[in-house]
Every structure is written in structure tokens, then in C-alpha cells.
Amino acid sequence: MPQTDRAPKIAILMATYNGGSFLSTQIESVLAQRRVDIRLVIADDGSTDGTAEYVKTLAERDPRVTLITAGSGGSAPKNFMRLALHADLRDAEAVGFVDQDDIWLADKLDQQWQLLQQHEAVSSDVLAMFPDRDPVPLVKSQPQRRFDFLFESAGPGCTFLLHRDAFDRITDAVRAHPSLSDIAAHDWLFYAAARVLGISWHISDVPTMMYRQHSENVTGANMGVAPRAKRFKQLTNGDFRAQCAVVGRIAVDIAADDYDDSELLVNLTGALERQHMGANWLLSKHAGEFRRRARDRRILRSLIATGLF
Template sequence: MDKKLISVAMCTYNGGKYLKEQLNSIINQTYKNIEIIICDDGSSDNTIEIIKEYSKKYSFIKFFQNEKNLGFVKNFEKSISLCSGDYIALADQDDIWKEKKLELFINEIKENLLIYSDAIIMDGDGTISNKELIRPKGNLVKGKCNKAFLFTNCVSGNTLMFKKELLENILPIPETITYHDIWIAFVASTYGTITFTEEAMTYYRRYSEQITSTREKNYKSLRDRFNTKKASNIKSAKDAINNLTIFKKISILDNETKLIIDISLKHLKNFSNSYFSNNLYRVLKKYKDEVFEIKKDKKRIKYVRRLSYGLKMHKLTFFAI
């Protein structure tokens, strides 16, 4: 029996520095029946030269240049839409894949719509750490588990592969969704089931500026700290509203998920003016093991309380932090 075709959807934008490493890691996969679909979003460095060089050498690499910049979410939508494989895997331009990634995925996906793994963090110089992107601080989830993606995500786009039958439900990717990967994970775990491999199959490149921006808290003053936290809270609320509003439109949602979304939206839309939502607290506490399955057990009740507060309560408790 012929092996099923796996399409690799890659998006590029000024990624020339690391692109060859990533392309080589995909080309050298032990699973050989692949095509690579690359959509470039207007690179001004040597990215296009590299892609043209590789596409001339390898007939299974297909290159498309965007006439205008689409942004990474819509660029992934375009790349995915051009895939013809039975399975579609997503690839960032600067990671490195383990050579058996696709072989393991196609063997392990079975009846599931989507499969993914954790990722091993490496720095800009390619030094590989012993740390994973999600674990051990968080959990990976599997099954029919869409509630876990209402407020958080463990399925990174550069680690996933899904069956082509999912395309009719994920495309077009909604304009206001925060990230394409949480949308794909939510849809896949709503219409079917998802799974993961215990072994992390992607080396995820994290730059020093990313680490600085997410870990260091260089506040200039107490007021600066307050304003920064306020802006972060407001952005998180807006992102949640956008995602939940889109999720709600999926017709096959069960009544429990609809209830959580409705109560959450009512609270979040008044986030700046509200104090504490008893209704939201009760429903999140009831379903905490599903909604916060990605969070470790001891952190789940903490997130229930955090989401149940509004910005005014954050103001009142700020000086006690």
C-alpha cells in the first residue's frame, strides 16, 4: 500500500538566518512521502533566495510569494489551503524537527483528528536545553477536550499535525482569533479527539529577547508596574472575548461548553467595571478539572478565582501583591 502524503505547511518572513536548518530537518525526515508548501509574507532578507535554491533542488518543495503582507495567521491559512496531503503538519521557519517526527506522528495519530507533542527549548545559537515548552509546569491534554482550550493552550502550532478532513471546519481561520493553533486545537477537540506523543519532537528556538520580555519585570516605578499589569489584564480579557465569541459559533458545542462561554463573556465584557462574578466562579469551579486541565492541579483553583475577578478588584488587591 502506498504511504499517505504528508503536507508540511511553512510560513516565512525574514527567516534566512535559521531557515536552512529547519528545511534540512524536514527534508531528512525518515518518513519520505512529503510535500513542503512555503508561503513567504514579503521577506526582505535572503529568505526568498534560500527557498528558491531548495525548491530547484527538491521537486516536492512548492514556493508561493504573497503579493502583500498577510500576517502570520492568514499566511498559515494560505499555506494550509494549498496543501494536498492526507495529513497536514505546520512548521515555523526557525525550529528544528527530530528526524522521526512525521513517522511517529503518522503511526500514533490513529482515529484522532490531530496529534501534537511538547517542544524542547533551544536558544538563538542552537544550544539545546533540558527544558520543555509546556511540561512540567503544565499538562498536555488528549481526547475530546475542547473545554481545556477556552482560556489557555498547550498545542503549539509548530508541533501539530492533523487529518485533511479537519480542513472544512478550520478554514477560513476567523479574522479575530488570537492564534491559529488554539483555533485548530479547539475545533479538532470539538469535532473529534486529539492526542499527543510523550516524546517532544520539535526543537523550539527561543530568542534572548523573548526570554527577557516574558520573564524580567523591569518596572520603572510602582505606577509603571500597576499600569503594565492593568494593560496586560485588559489585553487578556479582550483576547478571551475574541476567542470565546468565535468558539460560540460552532454549532455542535455541548450545552456545558455553551454555558461556560456565555457566563464568561458576560463577565469579561464588563471586566473593567466589575468586581467579582459569583456565577462565573461557580461554573468555573464546577468544571475546573476540564477547563483548567492544562494547568497543574494546585493552580486550577487559582485560575478560577483570577478569572472571576474584574479589573477593579485587581486594582484593590494590587498593593497587596
């Protein structure tokens, strides 16, 4: 992946649904990216607030913007996967995702393109942006763990940028999987697929965007009492475990032939799918390899040990 002086061609995929007052600001920040040749591909999922009409008008006057109108997603993850699997990427050299309600820093893509000269996929820390207080760093760049992909993504999917070859390898691998419609997050799936396919992934500690926090976030910074209570409920009512199992099952089925941990991955996925003493013992044994942040490892280990997970 040699560096050149010309602007790299980058395709960015955006899933929209009732984008409201935040959408235009986000799109402006994407189209204003420096030193890249950008193409923004948008799939709207039946908006009723004028979002689709706004994007259609924008696409008619700006050739860098394309609106996909056929089909539907039904949720943000499904809409993003519709884009990932079916968007016309033409001659894009790298592909990324963008949410409809954030603000990208002006050098996000240029900075990440430079990282793609040494890695096949990158993501980053962000600055969580609130309506009533200063931005707060949201760190996702802790050292990667052996099986972190079973339990978390590589940070917010809106920070992802993948070299085109890596993106195509992932989409080709997952395209026909029968559990694809069960995934809870497209970014989590992409990270897991990359890890078992041997695609090198770097999580940068340099924030690349303002991650807007508001009442309609599909996912968010998990900060404050209410978000943490919601997260704890998911951890203890079986929802999160089931999501991990789906990711694990897809990862098992698509793992590269030379993936070193195939046997253990099969066993861990089986343990996630069955809740009994033996399964929890295996998960507890490897709990230190499931999360990047030390606090998250401690919490998960405790929940597994007490039978709450």
C-alpha cells in the first residue's frame, strides 16, 4: 500500500433514518475532509422527517453524494449491512462508515489513510460531545486482547476505515451467512471478521471525531447512570451473551484456515450458547482475554463467576 501524492479515493457509507437537525452538519463535515477524493453513499431507511428528500436534493447537486432508495434495512445495523453488501463502491481504495449525527474532524480521513499504509483497517478514540458540557475523551485504544472481538467492537463504527481489499474480504466472507440478520451491530461484526480473517487492525489513540450524545443514540458513550443501568441489564438478562454468541458463530464459520485459535474459538462460542457450570467455567478461565479495558474485564469476570452473565 504505497503512499502517493494524489488524493486517495475513499467511499463512506451512511445509514440514515429521521436524521433531523444533526444530519446536515455531519454531512458537511464528511464532504469537507481534507486531501481525499471522497464519495458519500447514503441509504435511507424510510425516513418521515424530510431526511430522504434532503439527501436526494443534495445528491442531485453534488456528484460526490449517492442516495440508495431500493430496499430497506429495518434497523441501523441492517441498513449499514445493506450498504456494505450492495453499495456501488466503484474504484474506492478505502471504505468507511459514518453515523448521521456526529461531526468529523477535518483531517479524520487523511490521518487514517496514512495509518492504512501500515495496517489493513483502522479505528480510533473519539470525543464524546454533550449538549450541556465540554467534550469528554472516549478511549477505545487499549491494547487488543486475544478474544476481545467476541465481546466488543474496535470502537465506534463511525471511526472505521478499511483498505478496499480488507473490506471486500470481510463482505465476501459474511455475505451468505445465515446468522447475518441476527447481528446487533455491523461494526462489531466487521471487527470480529477482520480478526479471524487475519486482517491487521490498528486502534488509534488520536480522536478523529466528535461523537454526539443525545436521547436518540442507537449506541452511545455508556456514560451516566441511565446508560450504565441499561448496559448492566443487557449483561445480566442474557441479551448481551446472545449477541456475543451470534458474533462467535459467524466468526467460527468464516475463520481463515490458518487462524491459530480456531479450536478454542469453537469452544468459547459453544460456551456462550449454553449457560451451565462447565460453560461458565471456560468463560471465566478466559475472561481476561475478552475486554480491552481492565475495569470491563473485572466486571465481566465477576458476572460470570456469580452466574449473572
